[in-house]
Amino acid sequence: MLYRRFIRVFSSDRGAVSVYFAVIVAAIFFFNAVLIDFARIKLAEKQSEHAVKAAVRSVLSAYQPEVQTYGLYGLGVDKEQEDGIFTKVMGENVSSGLRMENGSAVVTNLLPLGDHRVFEQQVLEEMKYRAPIEFTIGVIDKFSAESPNIQRMHTFTQEAVKVDKLIKQRENELDDAWKQVEMLYGLLEEKHAAYAKTLREMGELAEAIGSARADEVDRKMDSVRRELRSVSGDPDNRGKASALRAELSRLRELLSKIRTYEQLAAEMKSDTEKAVGEAEALAEGIGSLLNKAADTEQRIVREIGEIKGKLEGGEGPSGNRPEDVFSSIKIRGGDYYRGYHAEMSQIAALFVSFAGKVRTQLPDSLSGLESANELYYARANPWFAARQSENSQRKSENNDIERMKEEQRGKAQHYMDKALNDVQKWTSGCADSDAGQYAKLAGKEGLFSHYSRFNDIKETGDPGNPSEIHGSAKDLGIYGLSLANELMSKLDTVMNELYINEYALTKFNYATLGKGSMQSAELSRPADHPLKNQEAEYVLYGLSSCRSNIFAAYAELFMFRLSLRTVETLSDPKKAAAGSPMLVFLIALAEAAGKAYADMGELAEGKAVPLMERTAAIKLHYKDYLRLFLLLHGNNPNIMARMQALIQLNTGHDLTQTPTYVQGTANTSIRLWFIPSLIRLLHAGGVVDGTVSGARYYMSKTASSAY
Numbered sequence: 001m002l003y004r005r006f007i008r009v010f011s012s013d014r015g016a017v018s019v020y021f022a023v024i025v026a027a028i029f030f031f032n033a034v035l036i037d038f039a040r041i042k043l044a045e046k047q048s049e050h051a052v053k054a055a056v057r058s059v060l061s062a063y064q065p066e067v068q069t070y071g072l073y074g075l076g077v078d079k080e081q082e083d084g085i086f087t088k089v090m091g092e093n094v095s096s097g098l099r100m101e102n103g104s105a106v107v108t109n110l111l112p113l114g115d116h117r118v119f120e121q122q123v124l125e126e127m128k129y130r131a132p133i134e135f136t137i138g139v140i141d142k143f144s145a146e147s148p149n150i151q152r153m154h155t156f157t158q159e160a161v162k163v164d165k166l167i168k169q170r171e172n173e174l175d176d177a178w179k180q181v182e183m184l185y186g187l188l189e190e191k192h193a194a195y196a197k198t199l200r201e202m203g204e205l206a207e208a209i210g211s212a213r214a215d216e217v218d219r220k221m222d223s224v225r226r227e228l229r230s231v232s233g234d235p236d237n238r239g240k241a242s243a244l245r246a247e248l249s250r251l252r253e254l255l256s257k258i259r260t261y262e263q264l265a266a267e268m269k270s271d272t273e274k275a276v277g278e279a280e281a282l283a284e285g286i287g288s289l290l291n292k293a294a295d296t297e298q299r300i301v302r303e304i305g306e307i308k309g310k311l312e313g314g315e316g317p318s319g320n321r322p323e324d325v326f327s328s329i330k331i332r333g334g335d336y337y338r339g340y341h342a343e344m345s346q347i348a349a350l351f352v353s354f355a356g357k358v359r360t361q362l363p364d365s366l367s368g369l370e371s372a373n374e375l376y377y378a379r380a381n382p383w384f385a386a387r388q389s390e391n392s393q394r395k396s397e398n399n400d401i402e403r404m405k406e407e408q409r410g411k412a413q414h415y416m417d418k419a420l421n422d423v424q425k426w427t428s429g430c431a432d433s434d435a436g437q438y439a440k441l442a443g444k445e446g447l448f449s450h451y452s453r454f455n456d457i458k459e460t461g462d463p464g465n466p467s468e469i470h471g472s473a474k475d476l477g478i479y480g481l482s483l484a485n486e487l488m489s490k491l492d493t494v495m496n497e498l499y500i501n502e503y504a505l506t507k508f509n510y511a512t513l514g515k516g517s518m519q520s521a522e523l524s525r526p527a528d529h530p531l532k533n534q535e536a537e538y539v540l541y542g543l544s545s546c547r548s549n550i551f552a553a554y555a556e557l558f559m560f561r562l563s564l565r566t567v568e569t570l571s572d573p574k575k576a577a578a579g580s581p582m583l584v585f586l587i588a589l590a591e592a593a594g595k596a597y598a599d600m601g602e603l604a605e606g607k608a609v610p611l612m613e614r615t616a617a618i619k620l621h622y623k624d625y626l627r628l629f630l631l632l633h634g635n636n637p638n639i640m641a642r643m644q645a646l647i648q649l650n651t652g653h654d655l656t657q658t659p660t661y662v663q664g665t666a667n668t669s670i671r672l673w674f675i676p677s678l679i680r681l682l683h684a685g686g687v688v689d690g691t692v693s694g695a696r697y698y699m700s701k702t703a704s705s706a707y
């Protein structure tokens with residue numbers, strides 16, 4: 001019976017709707033429960049994320065105010081304060097239903113300002129919208145207009161040095177040739193006189209000897225001796241004996257003359273053979289030197305042809321062109337050297353011909369020897385006199401050019417020495433107390449080394465000390481033009497480098513700050529820094545004292561002004577007929593040195609001087625030249641290391657311990673309302689990231705931000 005009831009219940013359709021409704025309601029309930037907790041989780045995650053980001057931003061708001069005056073942002077609180085700010089702001093930004101887990105806050109700092117990449121990025125951001133960069137570009141534009149002319153004059157100077165060296169080489173070869181000509185003429189003159197005397201003696205002896213021969217005279221003397229012995233002691237033959245003795249004496253004298261004649265002939269043959277060797281060696285040496293001089297002159301001619309193409313440009317106000325200077329160089333031409341050589345060779349050949357006659361005729365005949373001896377000398381004497389006059393004129397012209405060169409060198413050196421003596425005007429701002437500040441900057445444990453090690457700078461790449469560049473006025477003038485030309489080649493530099501250079505001149509002081517219109521309203525207050533009126537120079541050169549850095553800037557500035565003034569003068573050469581491009585350069589250099597010296601006096605007082613006389617409206621201050629020198633020596637990691645060292649010196653804050661990047665992490669949790677096990681299943685399926693423990697859902701959020 002119970003079984004039938006059981007079958008009846010399950011086979012009956014009564015209550016089916018209720019059961020169906022109960023099943024559907026249960027499913028909907030479970031779905032809604034999961035959906036509600038899932039929505040609450042997502043809302044909690046969003047709120048946690050916003051809270052972490054707000055906490056990170058709040059930490060960044062605690063920047064270092066003293067460092068900020070340099071336009072740089074880095075954390076200005078210690079680790080404990082930083083964690084406190086993060087925890088406090090995090091707690092204030094979570095709702096009552098969301099709980100921040102105690103001890104879960106973790107704050108990490110990265111990317112300190114001591115890192116050059118970070119430092120450069122912040123400098124670029126600071127300077128990107130600063131007005132001074134427009135002026136920097138304006139300065140570059142001003143120089144860009146002069147760039148072709150500066151490059152032309154730099155080329156002129158390089159070519160003048162090259163051609164002047166070739167001219168000196170040619171003249172030295174001609175000097176050496178002339179020395180050997182003098183030796184050859186001296187030899188011929190000496191031998192001519194000696195041979196003329198010998199030939200006269202031999203002629204007198206030959207006249208006395210006649211046709212007698214030594215062997216015949218010997219036989220006659222033997223015969224006379226025998227006959228004399230036969231009559232000796234006979235009183236009757238005393239007269240005959242006396243006559244025989246007189247004959248024997250005459251024969252002895254005749255034999256002596258014959259022996260003397262033969263000896264003179266042998267000596268003359270030997271001497272002429274030796275003299276011919278000397279003459280031929282000298283003639284060969286003279287010919288070789290003349291050929292070298294001719295080849296050197298051909299190189300000069302080729303250089304002049306190439307130079308005219310390199311220096312093509314406009315005329316100066318006086319109508320002269322720099323390339324015309326090279327046209328005034330004296331070119332003797334190939335005919336001169338060939339004629340010189342041929343005439344000398346003919347004279348040497350006449351002497352060799354004379355020696356040949358001596359060799360073949362003596363001792364048998366003196367015929368034609370005296371005339372042959374006179375012939376070579378008669379050709380050599382007027383030739384030497386003409387060449388001597390020509391050589392004296394050549395030497396006089398060369399000496400005049402060298403004397404004028406020395407005068408111009410002296411004038412230029414005079415102003416250069418005055419400029420160096422006046423450096424005290426520039427270093428008057430240096431104080432004895434600066435030594436202590438430089439001790440903090442320099443050395444293995446100094447601030448500069450600190451930032452160099454931090455950024456792993458292995459090589460210096462510094463420009464050195466321009467004030468230690470030694471050399472003559474000419475060498476310094478050439479160096480100055482090279483400096484200007486190098487700068488012209490860097491005028492198309494990337495903008496980032498200009499921003500960094502401008503930062504150095506904006507945030508730090510320099511020699512003429514506070515003079516004239518050179519004032520600063522920067523928050524970093526550069527006029528009040530411990531190192532007064534020298535920081536930009538230190539950034540640029542990195543030397544170990546105030547005077548060294550100021551002197552380095554002064555020396556480079558003087559050489560740069562000297563180069564501009566030299567370019568200005570060379571662009572319109574007034575001494576184109578001087579015959580020496582180097583003399584023209586030295587004349588221009590001497591005039592330029594005086595003008596550059598006057599410019600330095602104006603710049604030292606904070607005044608502006610015209611870029612060049614023909615562009616008088618374009619005036620530059622000392623600060624503008626520092627811009628150019630930073631551009632010239634820029635793109636150097638040491639410059640940034642020195643700026644960082646100065647910032648720490650001025651503020652007392654180590655930039656390697658001043659982070660610019662903050663990453664914060666915190667754990668939060670929310671209580672689940674319904675079925676935690678279902679949320680756990682969603683985590684297992686990767687639908688949610690957090691974890692479930694008991695009736696709470698735990699989540700971790702991380703946010704990062706940087707200045």
